[in-house]
Amino acid sequence: MISTVVWGTGNVGRAAIRAVDAHPALKLTAVLVHDPAKVGRDAGHLAGLDTELGVAATDDIEAVLAAGPRAVVYAASGDIRPDDAIADIARAIRTGAVVVSPALYPLYDHRSAPPEYLDPMVAAVAEGGGSLFASGVDPGWGNDVLPLLISGLGSTVDVIRCQEIFDYSTYDQEDSVRMLVGMGQPMDYDPPMLWPGVPGMVWGGQVRLMARALGVELDEIRETLDRRALDATVSTKTMGDFEAGTQGAVRFEVQGIVDGEPALVIEHVTRIHPSCAPDWPTPPDGVGAHRVIIEGRPHIEVTVEATDEGGNRSAGGNATAVGRLVGAIDWLVEQEPGLYDALDVPLRPAVGKLGRKQR
Known part of the structure; x- marks a missing residue:
């Protein structure tokens, strides 16, 4: 089992906890939060599940990363705090972890990313041997792999x-x-x-x-x-x-x-x-x-609707985007350290998930 941390428990983080818990190759080992009111709460409750997962949320970043997780889902926002998100993600990569995240838009295509985003990631990979796959929650697959797949028809x-x-x-x-x-x-x-x-x-x-x-x-x-x-x-x-x-x-x-x-x-x-x-x-x-x-x-149109958290369409979009990121972790773990994008990471079928109900 791949020890996996979820960092952040907002709209994306809730979906990430559920996705990690449901993935047959991953084991949720820690949840990092910023809000003191969430410290000590069970991850299952934070994710909106009806059951406890036996993982209490913590704000001790140093202790969590020192434990050497194999993967980190960085679900904290980068919209209004890009410098903090860059530092956090680079810190996790330096521990040798595979990091997946939607937080930093310029890294969706890292080949065109500005130096202030790219250089810390390159340095972190060289230092610690981790990896990064960044993709969107709007959702990323809807603006890259899905249109490319359909274009071939x-x-x-x-x-x-x-x-x-x-x-x-x-x-x-x-x-x-x-x-x-x-x-x-x-x-x-x-x-x-x-x-x-x-x-x-x-x-x-x-x-x-x-x-x-x-x-x-x-x-x-x-x-x-x-x-x-x-x-x-x-x-x-x-x-x-x-x-x-x-x-x-x-x-x-x-x-x-x-x-x-x-x-x-x-x-x-x-x-x-x-x-x-x-x-x-x-x-x-x-x-x-x-x-x-x-x-x-021919003229082709494909419309995708997704719902989650009691029929919420926004939550459904987040969940599918997070599913793409979390579903890439076991593949990324087998690859060489580096920066990966949506064209590098293959589409992953739901191997081992069919018929597997959320706890």
Whole structure:
């Protein structure tokens, strides 16, 4: 069994605990938390399971890493604390652990990562002999391996479009929804997630991964942005009211330009209420979906809906993305130390998982 630590117990960490517990080759040996109120609580309870897992959460990072875990799922956020996340992940790699994480967007395609992200990881691998596989929770597989797989079904391909279409009123992270993305803020508010260059930083790596797999050269990466205001005040169950006239929907694209045309597109369409921007793409059930569209011959569309934690669509998306990361651990353990991306890590079938119920 591969001793595995889950670092962080937020939206991603809860799913990671469940995924590690369910994996037949992994053994959950520690859970790291930042919140003092979580210290001592059983991992099963933190993950929303009906049973205890016999692993008490701790905030003693030094002790956990000194025990020499073979793998670490780094589930803490890197959105607003990238320097801390870089230091944490490098620290875990230096112990010789395989680390999987969605926290650092620029490392999704480490070949194009800026030095401040890449250099600490390269140094940590050289020093400790660990490895890193970084992939997204939006989800990563929906913007790299899935569109690439589907593209092989067509005789001609003109455009590959990956869409996330989502109702943010179901998202359990109010600070991100209101402050990073700007939902409920005045239309003259400048949301950090939408600053010029930021979408390209977050999703450009996955565009580059697709281009590399397809053997095409990108002219550049472009961004488009559209925002809509709410016509009327709406009330949500999770985050309260969003006032009329404030931002209620966002649509942006990160476009990989090939021969002057957008050929590889990652598009996000997010709303705080279905009434806002009804002319934009909508998910089949009005809540959320990930969709891949291959424009070519034939025209192909694949829509994926995932639910978890009592039917929550956001939790389902997190869970599938985490499943990709956690499912790579036993493969990574058998590889040479290094940095890996979505094109390196093969798709892993659910070997040993079929019929295995969560405890």
